[in-house]
Amino acid sequence: MFRVRRKTLSAFVFFLIGMFVFQSCIYDFYRKEFASEKKKNYELLLLALLGLMPNPNQKLFGFVPGFSRNLSDSQFVTSDIFTKTGKKKIVFIHGWNPAERDSDPVTNDEKKIQNIKNTFSNGMIHFQEGRESAKSEYDLYLYTYRTSNSILVNGRQFHSTLRSQFSDSDQVYIVAHSMGGLVTRVALAPENGFLPFVRLVVTLASPQFGSPFATPSFLNSNPFLNELGSYLVGTQGGSELSYTNQGQGQPTLSGAANQVLDALNQSYSSSGLNGRFVSFAGVMSGCDDGETVYYNAGCNILSNAGFTDSDGIVPINSARLGNLSYKQINVADCDHSMMAFQTKNVDDSKSQNLFMLVISEIRNSPY
Template sequence: MFRIKRFSFIILILLISTFSFETCIYAFYKKEFESETAENKEALLLALLGILPNPNQKLFGFIPGYSRNLSNSQFLNAEWFPKSTKKKIVFVHGWNPAERDSDPITNDDKKIQNIKNTFSNGIIHFQEGRDSANIDFDLYLYTYRTSNSILSNGRQFNSTLRAIFSNTDSVYIVAHSMGGLVTRVALSKETGELPFVRLVVTLASPQYGSPFASKNFLEANPFANELGSYLVDTQGGQELSYTNVGNLQPVLFGANNLVLDVLNDSYIKFGGNSKFISFAGVLSQCNTAETFYYQTGCTILANSGFTQSDGIVPLNSARLGNLSMKQINVSDCDHSMMAFQTNQIDDLKSLNLFSQVITEIRSFP
């Protein structure tokens, strides 16, 4: 294992200081380094210096099979996945509560499990030819260490996409929850444009954050603190916190999120929102959520003035304040269901949402 010398760390800081986002945001790097084990710290430093890819992130290509019991062998390293002339869909999962910065580097089996935990239903719909998606598209899936900052994850995602795809490809990203924020960083003007990415479909992404990642909200709601405290003890989780800055945003006492504010402001200035379609889950009644977790989250948000949500993300946040190219509400789908993840694979809510996403992708040149 390489030993990073002190001067390398200084070089890293100098490199970071030249990055175009406002400098004050980058206090997060210090926090990440302090929370990493020695092995992970060196790996992350090498990744941020551009010497090595981040070992906790990977893009897989999916090989359709015949069994709903998806095999890990169906997930092939994207570098080895055979390229075709088909258009490409890339699934990007959301926040994973099972990992922390201090955990060992994620092996491929764990990476694939992280993807399945979010998207197994959607992958099966693709495999079984729902809307002929497997005929017209190749499917790729991206995973990352969600406890790390969305800024570092987004930059790594940008690098990964650049390494795999060319400007002659047509790539459509389908991102759930935090994955939508990572994608926004990856496609931001400051990170570097990716012309082959034609469209991004966000599924319940907290574009203006979630109250459940905000300390003031958690402290004011003791039961909510039990639900959300696991978020705010990691850098990635903290960057999901609610912000009062944003079009049509309801005000939450003491809420702020400089990372999202700067990111969203950049998109407004450079017109980047025209590549995004925002899907938002709307629970008509909190008991329409499939699990007690989201039923409870919905009730807490409703009692706090957020009458429309998916149990985690308020409606206006998921819709980016109506500033994306198109906004689509999905009735009675909780936060997990917005990733096609219903309790039953053949649930019409899962099948219909998948079809709606594919339809939107097909309608875009």
């Protein structure tokens, strides 16, 4: 049992109640709006699972830089028809969306693009405005997927997409936020086949050893967190974000286990592929650095449970892969969303500096 200051927990609880009601309303509306397409959706998903067609919920877009910070959907071009240049390639892949469910309708392009914008709009603006000369040196791609699906399924599909879109002579660098880092690790796992064109992966706050907030034993320590957790992580993808006690430097959490991450990390350990990863970790030193109250509250909850450094969701050792990656970088005073460049003000120095640091790591990669 961990202790939480009453004021902090109250703020966290009220926010989560509001978030739960809001997400539920959106989810119910979305289902009603598209219920007539349910049969077609299931048929498409079945064909995808049989390998007869790509999963309709995942897609790779090429990004066309514009001039307005109000990013237009027309700037997102299906990768099949995106003009390929001789530049190096950067692929952004987003993290988990707790509102998604496997039974949701197939996402159209508008929804796919919105999923990308929700995570990386600031990063795309930095790119198109030429920060750190990124636009002149790289083409930018963006990948989206149904986060409620297993990371194993999503990872294999990401592998197939990368294999079909890039050639061995390309130089591709993946920038992955949160769950996107786990999907990428599955995509590059030896079992799925080597992708020689992927030179480096930059993970941003990825729970590579999981997060306590996706862990039943941790959620069960508080009745409200347990009830809410059943909604937030009540999918295969969500459950695979749970904490594991296995891993270099991992603090022990009673009852925690994650066989999917354990098997994945063991595969990497024996293959040497961790050397292709740079891991970034957010560190909220005072648990009051986040831009939203729930990350500050989450940081306090984790701190009181013995996880003294985190971004409000992912403990530092998990984000840094236990110091097993090629390089580990701490980012001060950034919450979990800010670790994807998502500050409320796009001109915030934390967003700009993180973007420039990521591009610098890619540019100076030994691969």
